[in-house]
Amino acid sequence: RPASLTLLGAGAMGTALGRAWLAAGRAVTVWNRTPARAAALASEGAAVAATAAEAVAANRLVIACLLDDDSVGEALGDADLTGRDLVNLTTGTPAQGRARAAWATARGARFLDAGIMAVPPMIGTPESGAYVFYSGSRPLFEEHRDTLAVPAGTRYAGEDPGFAALYDVALLSAMSGLFAGITHAFALIGGEDVAPEDLAPLLASWLTAMTTAVHETAERLSSGDYTTGVVSNLAMQAAGNGTLLRTAGEQGVSAELLLPYMDLMARRVAAGHGDEDGAGLVGLLRLPRAAA
Numbered sequence: 663r664p665a666s667l668t669l670l671g672a673g674a675m676g677t678a679l680g681r682a683w684l685a686a687g688r689a690v691t692v693w694n695r696t697p698a699r700a701a702a703l704a705s706e707g708a709a710v711a712a713t714a715a716e717a718v719a720a721n722r723l724v725i726a727c728l729l730d731d732d733s734v735g736e737a738l739g740d741a742d743l744t745g746r747d748l749v750n751l752t753t754g755t756p757a758q759g760r761a762r763a764a765w766a767t768a769r770g771a772r773f774l775d776a777g778i779m780a781v782p783p784m785i786g787t788p789e790s791g792a793y794v795f796y797s798g799s800r801p802l803f804e805e806h807r808d809t810l811a812v813p814a815g816t817r818y819a820g821e822d823p824g825f826a827a828l829y830d831v832a833l834l835s836a837m838s839g840l841f842a843g844i845t846h847a848f849a850l851i852g853g854e855d856v857a858p859e860d861l862a863p864l865l866a867s868w869l870t871a872m873t874t875a876v877h878e879t880a881e882r883l884s885s886g887d888y889t890t891g892v893v894s895n896l897a898m899q900a901a902g903n904g905t906l907l908r909t910a911g912e913q914g915v916s917a918e919l920l921l922p923y924m925d926l927m928a929r930r931v932a933a934g935h936g937d938e939d940g941a942g943l944v945g946l947l948r949l950p951r952a953a954a
C-alpha cells in the first residue's frame with residue numbers, strides 16, 4: 663500500500679507537489695480554502711476534504727503549502743494535530759519556522775519546516791535540480807524521506823527548525839542582488855544599438871566566473887584574514903565605482919540599484935580598510951538582532 667499524505671494548499675506550488683505525488687502512486691487527500699482550486703488534483707485522483715481539520719484527520723503525514731505563515735495558523739486553527747507529522751512547505755522566516763515548530767509540538771505533532779528552491783514547473787522533474795531544505799525533527803525527516811523526495815531533492819539543514827528558512831532566504835537574498843545587477847546591465851545598453859541577445863551570453867559567463875567570490879568570501883570569513891593575497895582591493899574597487907556611476911549617468915540610467923552596495927564599500931574604505939577585499943563588508947551589515 664503506497665504511503666498516503668494530506669496536502670493543504672492547491673495553489674500553483676501545492677498543485678505541482680500534489681501532481682508529483684499522485685504520479686508516483688501516492689494517495690493524496692487535498693484541502694484548499696477555495697474548493698474549486700482543488701479540482702485539478704481531484705481529477706488526477708486526489709481525495710478532496712471539505713475542511714482542513716478533516717484533511718489532517720485523514721493522514722499522519724500532513725504537508726502544508728500555503729501563502730504565508732499566517733495562513734498556516736489560520737488553516738490549522740481547529741485541526742487536531744495530535745500524532746501528526748506536519749511538514750511546512752510554506753515560505754517563511756527563520757523565526758516563523760521556530761515559532762511554528764513550538765506551536766506544532768505543543769499540539770502533539772512532530773514538525774519540519776522547509777524552503778523550496780524551485781518554481782512549480784521544476785517540481786517532479788529530478789533533472790531540473792529542484793530541491794527543498796528541511797529543518798526540524800530528524801526522525802520525521804528520516805521516516806518520510808522517500809515521500810518527500812518524490813517532488814524534489816531533499817537537503818536536511820539541521821534540527822533547528824529555523825535553518826531551512828535561513829538557507830532559503832540567504833539564497834534568495836543573494837539572487838536579489840544578482841538580479842539587480844542584471845537589470846542595471848540591460849538598462850545600460852538600452853539606448854544603444856546593442857541587442858539584448860548579444861549582451862546575454864557575455865553577462866551569463868561573466869557572472870558564472872564571478873561566483874568564485876562566494877568561496878573566497880567564505881574562506882576569509884572563517885580565517886578572519888581579509889587582506890592577504892587580495893587581488894582587487896576595496897580602495898581600487900571604490901575608485902572604479904566612479905566609472906560605473908559616470909557611465910550610468912552618461913547612458914541615462916538610474917544608479918539606484920548599485921548605490922547601496924557602493925556606499926557600503928565607501929564606508930569600509932573611509933574606515934581605513936581599503937586594502938581588504940569584500941569579505942570585510944559582511945560585518946558592516948550586522949546590526950543588533952531584532953526581537954523574534
Ligand code: NDP
Pocket residue numbers: 670671672673674675676677694695696699727728729730732733734736737751752753754778779780781782
Ligand atoms: P498561490 O498564491 O498560488 O497559492 C496560495 C495558497 O495559499 C492557496 O492555496 C491559497 O488558498 C492559500 N491561502 C492563502 N491564504 C490563506 C489563508 N488565510 N488560509 C488558508 N489558505 C490560504 O501560491 P503558491 O502555491 O505559488 O505558493 C505557496 C507557497 O509556496 C508560498 O509560501 C510560496 O512562497 C512557496 N513557494 C512558491 C514558489 C513559486 O514559484 N510559486 C517557489 C518557492 C516557494 P486560496 O486558493 O483559497 O486562495
